[in-house]
Structures are given as C-alpha cells and as structure tokens.
Amino acid sequence: MVEIEIDGKTLQVADGSTIIEAAHQLGVYIPHFCYHKKLSIAANCRMCLVQVEKAPKPMPACATPVTNGMKVFTHSELAVKAQKAVMEFLLINHPLDCPICDQGGECQLQDLAVGYGESASKYEEEKRVVPDKNLGPLVSTDMTRCINCTRCIRFTAEIAGFMELGQAFRGEHAEVMPFIGKTVDTELSGNLIDLCPVGALTSKPFRFSARTWELSRRKSVSPHDGLGSNLIVQTKHDRVIRVLPLENEDINECWLTDKERFSYQGLNSAERLTRPMVKQGGAWKEVDWNVALDYASHALRDVAKTHGGGAIGGLLSPHSTLEELYLAQKLLRGLGSENIDCRLRQSDFSADGKRKGTPWLGMKIADVSRLDRVLLVGSFLRKDQPLLAQRLRQSAKRGAQISVLHSADDDLLIKLTARAIASPSQLPAVLAQIVKAVCALKGVTADPALAGLTVSAEAQAIAQSLASGGTSGILLGNFAQQHAQAATLHSLGRQLASALGGGFGFLGEAANSVGGYVAKAVPTGAGLNAAAMIQSPRQAYVVLGAEPELDCADGAKALESLSKAAAVVVLTPFKSQTMLDYAAVLLPVSPFSETSGTFVNTEGRVQSFYAAAKPLGETRPAWKVLRVLGNLLGVTGFDFNSSEEVRTEALGGQPEFVSGLDNAIDSGALNLTASATGFERVADVPIHFADPLVRRAPALQQARDSAAPAARMNASMLAKLGLVEGGSVRVGGAAAVTLAAQLDTALPDGVVRVAAAHSATVALGAMAGVVSVEKA
Amino acid sequence: MALIDTINPLLTTGWSKGDAGWSLKDYEARGGYAQLKRILASKMPQDDLIAEVKKSSLRGRGGAGFPTGLKWSFMPKAAPEKYVVCNTDEGEPGTFKDRDLLRFDPHSTIEGMIIAGYAVGAKRGYNYIHGEIFDIYQRFEEALDQARAAGYLGDNILGSGFSFDLFAHHGWGAYICGEETGLLESIEGKKGQPRYKPPFPANFGLYGKPTTINNTETFAAIPFILGMGGEAYLNLGKPNNGGTKLFSVSGHVNRPGNYEVPMGTPFAKLLEMAGGMRGGRKLKAVIPGGSSAPVLPADIIMDCTMDYDSIAKAGSMLGSGAVIVMDETVCMVKALERLAYFYFEESCGQCTPCREGSGWLYRVVHRIEHGEGRADDLDLLNRVTDNMMGKTICALADAAAFPVRSFIKHFQSEFEYHIEHKKCLVDPAVQRAGSGFFKAGAA
Amino acid sequence: MNNQYDMLSPEALAKIDREVAKYPADQKQSAVMAALVIAQDEKGWLSQETIAAVAAYLGMAPVAAYEVASFYNMYDLQPVGKYKLTVCTNLPCALSGGVHAADYVKEKLGIDFNETTADGKFTLKEGECMGACGDAPVMLVNNKRMCSFMLPEQIDKLLAECK
C-alpha cells in the first residue's frame, strides 16, 4: 500500500494502482475517454491530464502509477487548462451533430464538453469526414464522430479475443475500421456500442427509435445461457426497445453477449401470440381466456381420467422462470403425472437417481477466473457461454493453462495448453485416459476399470498440464451434458477432479438449468424423463415455453409424438406453423420481460426480476395462467397471490444461493465401450437458435453466427466421400436431409457436424449418434 | 562523398577510403574488434565497463542527449532475456550521419552493440534501419554476415562463453519509428505508435523485456571510448559534453556533409569547414539540431559553440546534430510551412493534441503562406502549440510545436508582413535562385 | 482454405521465412514489415488479398497487417507505375532544390504527385526526409534505389534510363 493525496484528501491505495484508480476509490471523477477499467491502457485521448506535484507537465491519470507521498491535483489551474485544451482538440473535427446523433443524452463527449469545452472554438478550417464502415447487422457506424480512443479495437483484441478492428493510416488520417470488406463477427460485438464514448458506434437495431430520456428502464436477468447476466431493459410505450448490461462483477462484469443484448427484438416479433387460441374441428379460433382455460383443463382432466395421470407428459423449457417451472410440475403432479422434465436436450438420463444433489457449476462464476488449470470437456464454450469463454481468455493471459477435450476443435480464441479432439463415442475413453494419467502423476489409485487403457499423447499432455499445480477445475459443457454417455463423462470428470483435488462442474445450458432441479421440474421414481416421454408417446402433453422440435434432443421424434397426442396444451409467447399443427390449445404467456420471476443461474444464485413491460395483447404471465389452471383442475395448494409467494414456496425462503447443490454421483461400473460405426453426428446448438426468443430476433438472424446449417467435415472425410466444398450431401438420420458440404478442419475423422435447433435439420432426429452421409 | 573534414577523427577514421573501406578486414586493420577481444579475454566486469562509459560523459547522439552509461546501468541484472537495440531510423529532417556511419564503417556500430550486449547482459540485438536507405540496410546485413563468420557474433563469441546475435530490421517510411518505443513496436510487427512511459524500455522494452536502445552514433563511439579510455574521450570535448560529435550540415553551405568535431567547437568554425555560405550570401538562420529544434537567427548561432549546453542556453537543442543552414533567400513562412506539413504527415495519430493539433498548425501556416492569413493567426498558433506541448505520449507534438514557436518568435515581422500584405517579404525570384537547382539565368 | 497464401510464390515465401528467422520463435509478426515489402516487390502493390495472404502466413489478424501496410509510407495500397519516383521536398532538401527537382519531374512527365503517367510507366510521390539531406536533391526509385544530387541533367539521365 502507498499513501497519496488527491485534491487534499489522503488515502491508501494498492501498489501499482494508477492515479485514476486511486481517484475512483476516493469518488473523485477524472474526465477520460480512452481509459476503461477492463481494457489495456492506451493513454491516447489525453483527457485525463492532472497535475502531479513536482512534475513539470500534466500527467495522464489513467497511465501514471501512484508513488508514496504523491500529491495529485485534479482541478488545479494546470490540470483544468490541460483538460480544456484536449477538449478543444477533440471537438475541432467532431461534427457537433448532437441533435441528430443517437448517442445524444448519453454521450461522454457531450457531457464533458459542457464541463470542459469553451463556448466557441477558434477552429475555422474544414472538418474531417471519415467514411462509414459496414460492421454487420448489429453495430452501426458514424465514423466522422470517432475520436480515435481505440477502446473498440482493444475490446476486440483483448476481450473478444480476435482483433477484428484496427486503426488504419496515421495521424489525422487515422481511421478505425475492420479489415477491408470484413464485418465484426464476434458474439460480443454489441459491447462496442457501450464502449464507444461518442456516437461513432451505435446500435443498428435501436438507432433512431428513441431518445434516451424517453425510455423507462428496469433491471432484469438474461433468459438465455446459464450465467444469468444482469440486464437493464428499456421500454418505450411498453415495448422493449433496448437492452443494456447491468454491471455485475460476479457474473457478466460489464459485458453482454449479442444474444442477450439483441434478442429483445424477438419480443416484438410478428409471431407473438396475443390471444388464446383453440383448435376446434381442425380449425383454429381465437377465444377468450376463460374459454381457452376451460378447454385446456377439460382436455387434461379427460386424459387423466381415461388413461391415468401417467398419460400426460410435461415438456418444460429450462428458459422458464423458477415460478413457472414450479407451478407446472405441481400442476402435473396434481394430475397424477410424474412425467416432468426441463432437460430437453439431454439424451442420457442414467445418472437420475444416482445424483446426490442438483448438478451445478461446482464453484462461483467469479472463481472460474481464478482457476490455474482448466479442462473443458465437450463444450462449444465460445458460443454456448460466451462470457465464461471471455473469463478464461483473460485467465490464459495471466498464465492459467486451459485444455480442451471435445469433438470439435473450434477456435475458442483462448490460448490453449493442450487439446484432445475425438469423435463423440471416443470422448469417455479419452477422458478416462486423462484420469488414468493424472492418477499416475499424482500417485493416486485409479479406478480398476481404467487398468487396460493406453494413454494417448494428447491425454498425457492434458494430464500433465492439469497436474502441474495451482487450482484446477474440470468443466463439462453443453455437449458433454447432451452426450449419449453423459453420466459416464460425469463420473469420470468427478474422478479426475478428486484426483487433482480441484473443482468440478457443469456449465449451465439455460437460464434455469439449475432452477429446474430446484423447482422439481424433473421426474422422480418411475416418472418419464424428456427423452422417454418422447420415445413412448403420451396421450397429452403440456408444453411450457418450448418448441420441442427444435429444443429437444430428438426433434423429429418429439414432433411425431406431439402430433399423435390427443391433446397438446402449449403455454407460449409465440406461435408457429408447427405448433398450430400439433397443438390443441395455445395459451399466450409472458416472455421474461413481461412477468416477474426468478432464474437460478449455473452457480446456484437466485436472481429475481420484475416485469419491464405490460404483457402484450392478452398475454398473461405464465405463473398466473398455471395458477388458474391449478384451480380449475382442483389441484390443492394453488392459491398464490404473487410470484414471490411461489418463489418462497419453491425455495423454502429467500436465499441468495439455492441449497442442495451437489455434483456427487454414485457411479456404477464405468462403460467405456465405443460402439459407433460409420459417421457420428456432432450437433452444436448455434448461438442464435438456442431458444424460441432468440430464434425470432431478426438482426441476430442476419449475423454470421446464424448461417444456415451445413454438413461439416474435415478434408479427409470430404475426400473419402468424393465431395467438394459447397457440393450437396445427403445426411440421413430419422429421415434424410440434403445440405451443403463444408470443410471444417477443426473436426476429427469419422464425424459430420450438423447443427441442431434449426428447421433445416429437424428431420435428422437425434442430436447424438450415427448418421449416414453420402454425396447427393 | 559526404564527409569533407574532421578535427580529431574518431568515428570517421574509417571513412577516408569511401566505399572501399567498410569491410571487416579494413576495420580490423584499423584496430577494429580489439576492444571486444580485450573485454572478452579479460572477462571485464560489466560494472567496470559501464563505469568507463559513464566516465566518458558520452551523451546519446539520437537527440535527447541522455548519458549513455547511466542508461545502461538501469538495466535489471537478473532478467533472463534482454535486448540491445540500435536506432538507425534517422528520419529527423537534416540528419544523415547514421547513414554514412553504416555506409563507411558498419563494424564500429556492430562492435559497439556487442559490447553493449555484454555490458547489460543481452544476448540478442536489432538494428532498426531507416526505410529509405535500402542499400545501407543491405550493406549492414553483409557486415553482419562477415562478423558472424569471423566469430564476433553468435554462440560463445571467440570462445569466451558470451553469446550475442544481431539482426537488422528495415523500416519502411515512418519518422515516428525514430522515437524509441515506436521503434520497438515496429520491430514487434506493429504500427510504430510510441508507448506511454513509464515503464521505460530498460524495464519493459522489446517483447516486454528489458531493452537498451541507443542511437547508431552512440554505439559507434563505444569502441573508441574503450580504446582511449573514458577520461581521454571526455577531454576531447568539454565537461558534461564528452568526445566528438558528427554534425550533418545541410542547406545553404558550399559543402554540405558530415563533419566530426569535438564538442564545444564554435559554430563559426563548423560553418567554415562546410565551405561557408553558398554564393557568399548572408546567413539568416540555423536550425542547429534537426528540424525539431527551435530555429536560431544568425546573430545568436554565430555566438554558440556546438555542444548540448551552449545550444540549450541559446534556446534551442543540439538534438541529433543536424545543422540546417538558411541564407537570406529563405522565406521563413514557407520554410515553416514545410516543417509543419512534415509533423502533420508524420504524427502517428494516437494522442488527441498531436493528431488534431499538428494539422491545425499546418493549415494555419499554409493559409498565411498563401496570402490568407488573419490578424490573430499568430496568437492562435501560439495558443495551439501551447495546448499541444507536454501533453502527449511522445515528444513529436513538442517537436511540431517548437519550430512554430521559434519561427514566430525570431521572425515575427516576416509573418506579420505575410498576413498584412498577403505576400512574401522575400522576392520569389530570389527564393528560386537560392536553391541552386537552376543554372544562373535559366528560367 | 488449403493454402491461403499460395498467391505468393515459393521464392517469396522462402524470403519471408528468412526474415521470420531473425526473431524469437513466438514473434513471427515481427517479420510482417519485411514480408509486406517482399509481397509488394513481387506483386507491384499490396492488394487486400495480398495483405490477407501475408497475415495468414504469419498467423496474425488481417486488420493488424492492414494497420502496418497503411501506417508506413512506402507500402503501395494502390497500383503504381513501373517506376515509382519519390522526391524529397522536406526543408533541408528544399533549400538545395528538392521542390524544384519535383517540379522539374512533374513538368517532364506531365503528372502531379500521386499520379501515374498514361503509359503506366511512372508514378510520382512526394517524400519526407530520406536521411540524405547532404546529397540534395534526392530521389528514390522504387523504394530501394537512392539517387543523389538530382539536378536537371541527372534527372534527364535517370528518366532516360528507366525503360
């Protein structure tokens, strides 16, 4: 610690701090543009100049380290004169078009110009004009306003992991731009809008739709991946028209993924269901709520009466709120059904009944940043949990060793220490090799089932890294959880972590993947899990917030079973043609923005939020709809007056973190046999197709990440099939689909990668397993 | 050939044979590499070596004049990976000495760099060579090959256990890469945008490793200093201004070229060595240390001696030792316009005051030169320079400001005449004749 | 994707490899300036594709290579004539005829700075200090050949030499 004085106030600050950090600690504001606490120091804008005792020149507060006894003056004549000088320079080439600028009202330059600018500049030369750039569907440019602070460039290089923007040319001709003809394609691109201190980079979907002071704002929580990023949802006339990050250092820091930022467009989609609908004699009719609820309750009661409660299945989206999931399972159980599940993309449920508690991240999100050794097993991390990828990217820079075991060597833009890429059926065996090697290195007795294994060089390298010290963490991604031998991977991962004395956890797929367990939205006893409900068709289904053909592990089979059912009751914010085909009644329920509720994130943190907007049309919050259904069906314990009451019952109180989190499992004998012959499918869930809301966000659908699915193979597989890139290939699962062949050097032999969650590939059926592949 | 005359030749001893005397055998014949051999054979302690350099009072020849021995002593002892970097970016208008050093005697720089590597514990060095002098870069590469073949470079030099290798990095047209941290960025394969200091290169230099960076002439002086002893070298010059220095004399003299003279030599003597004023015209002004140094009118410079302290006292800088001589045919507004344009073109663009201010300065001077000056333009120029100076990452903004301020200060009436009469005080025909491009009488 | 840099000849790639070898193994990017020069020598100028190829070969972001290509003066981001003449007009040179030399060339070739003659033979550029002010006027031919003391007679000779 050193002691310094700022504007006459003394304080203690950590060694190596900069003046601006020290001032922040003291609550003293120093004007700045290029400085950003999460980015490297550029010290180029020169706005933060302050006076330091004994220094002949003003010093940049963002870059000047404190020294013991230093005296800083942020408002002295020298400091203010320097700040005003810089402000004048910043403004001479700035268009000063605040009235038509989208940043107006929230522009750092505008704000500071009021405080530090002279009323009129002496600059009478012609102003610079800089051509705009096309950065893609999300970020709009007005480069003449750019003040060259380079925050955006540093963001792409440092946080997003790949330098997609640069500053070309020099001096006054310097221009921020992507490489000629390129757009900015990172899944984190929207943060550029927040980072840009002026109106050079603004939101393409939002621009010109409102002035900031016309907006109402409400805190909320992201309904997408398992992190539960904190949001500020902004509305105008009860329409969500912008979403911004709410800073939370423990979760999303100050960032948001593009999915979280722009999915709000889906809230205003033309596919919103705004009135209840029932199918009568094969024709759909919009009806009043009481008619629809009556219809739904009758249908369910009839099935329960005739076939028993077990004839009803509940397919619940893990993106639903805790309250919705809780009431849905309570309703189904009240009807006598144990067939309840929110783990729609899971295919191996053999861990059910063997788990000690709710599977979770196994640590705090912030602790992931503190790991020194990490093994990611089966994870498309950069697209599935982009902000966790961002954390590990920073960890790798400070020296953490990150390794990967997966069926695709996608570029995570993280410096990896070791990697093993194998077909899905081989993953358990390779993980077992890693366990064996680590046990050997650590002098721990290994599971006897591993005795016969030969450790490959890749497995050995990963083991060596993991065993080389520091805090370690084994993290199972979405792909591992969706894997046909997910339980085996779970057991092996645990064994590995215990041999290392490190952490072990699951990367939550959806906003409420953990909350689903807490809400008991999983089967018990003889109840059927999501896959079983689909494999053995039910007479009736309750579908909450999901589009099973896209959200289940086997979409084709799900569609088939739903179509055969006597009654499908769907609680949904959206309607689709498929839904109209299989459903009997559609109940319009609120998306996250129009209801209060709770998500329990992957670290078990309970995050509740309120509605940011009034429900659209006749939409009602799902918890209320379920409450009425419960009442209509005569199920007891359904008299809740608020969502908070539901939450209290579901959680047994109001904890900050849920209890019962435990990744322990009674592992039986390990099954390491790989049975696949022929092409195995590797199915990723593309980032902008992962849930019904994001699938309907038009700007995101134009992003590079939303490209139509292809049949991706490595070069030797393409050659084997006599295919060239772009050629047609027929991939057969449940049924065959014809896709374009695409070279993907990141894939191992023997696999074809075909994205799931997309209408073009539903017919293929199961996400995991063997498919036929041939030249079309 | 550029060198015409010397007093006490050291650095230029090898130049007498012109392009025929640069190779290794010539250098060795002049006693080259003897100092390296002596140091390695005697296993001279690093601290003793640095102490000797300190004693010489050698000050960096790149422009800032920082004491070289002191700079070397800043290098952390323990660091496993360190670098020595030579600055031959020589882009300061008026400066052309490093080019001739590498052209006529590249091995003295190489030997100096190896010795520096030994002194600071570096195993690798780079010489950054100005983009426009490709033939010099090629010659330096050849000289490196010779040195490597002779065992002066590489692993276990001359069986001493000391290893050092050296490579040339070629620039490609950016003045700012002469600034030491811009240069390091450039070697790293980036734009040459200077870094904010601290940390200084001695702690965080090339690839983030401790790095000593010196000008070519600084390195080239090292073998001579060690040969004659620090004390003797110092005594060639004057206290705090040790040794000899190369001066690149350009402009309106009869014999432009490089002159090696002891520090403290009177300017008048230097001018005389350079053959005096071209066409016998009258001296008007001199920029004594490269274009970034404030201009001095004839009467002031004629009273100066050529050393850091004397020139500083006169209100300018010895800088890189580039002496730009201007006679009475020069329009000071036009001269300034060209310099202002240079800094405007060469600003790297990262600091707001420099990026925005350098263009502003140029445009206003341009306006004045083109008869569109306004009454308050000189105040404006002074205010803008004031707002630029001392507020940026590197000294280029200051370098852009100094000429403007000094030209206005010393030649205010000429600027005022321009603004008022919308034309030049110096007859255009006279200006045209001054350059000597056209034969007398030609159109 | 098999070979993003196959637009550069094996000879050029070999030259680039020699430059790469000058730097520590994990610092390939250090060779980008030299690599761009080699590519420019081979292709005449640096197109978007050429820059991308160099970036791919050195494993760096294309925009980072573009930053370099656009920062340093002597890279040509547009096609130039067979002979690119760069005349130094900075003050020390100007005092000894630099600007007049440029004017002389302009008149002889009928082009201004940054223009190329109709036959595609000459491009004229204004240069900054080349570190050869003692030899003024100085002129650079195709970035690599420095010509000193370029008075009218020498300029005539040079232009005649350029076939």
Ligand SMILES: Cc1cc2nc3c(=O)[nH]c(=O)nc-3n(C[C@H](O)[C@H](O)[C@H](O)COP(=O)(O)O)c2cc1C
């Ligand atoms: C804009 C600018 C340009 C510079 N150009 C050069 C140069 O061309 N050659 C040089 O040796 N030093 C140049 N310098 C000075 C270097 O930054 C540095 O001080 C010098 O290389 C140190 O070597 P020395 O101590 O041996 O002089 C320049 C500095 C600035 C600010």
Ligand code: SF4
């Ligand atoms: S002062 Fe100018 S040249 Fe120096 S770093 Fe700043 S912008 Fe670049």
Ligand code: FES
């Ligand atoms: S905030 Fe310090 S220079 Fe920009």
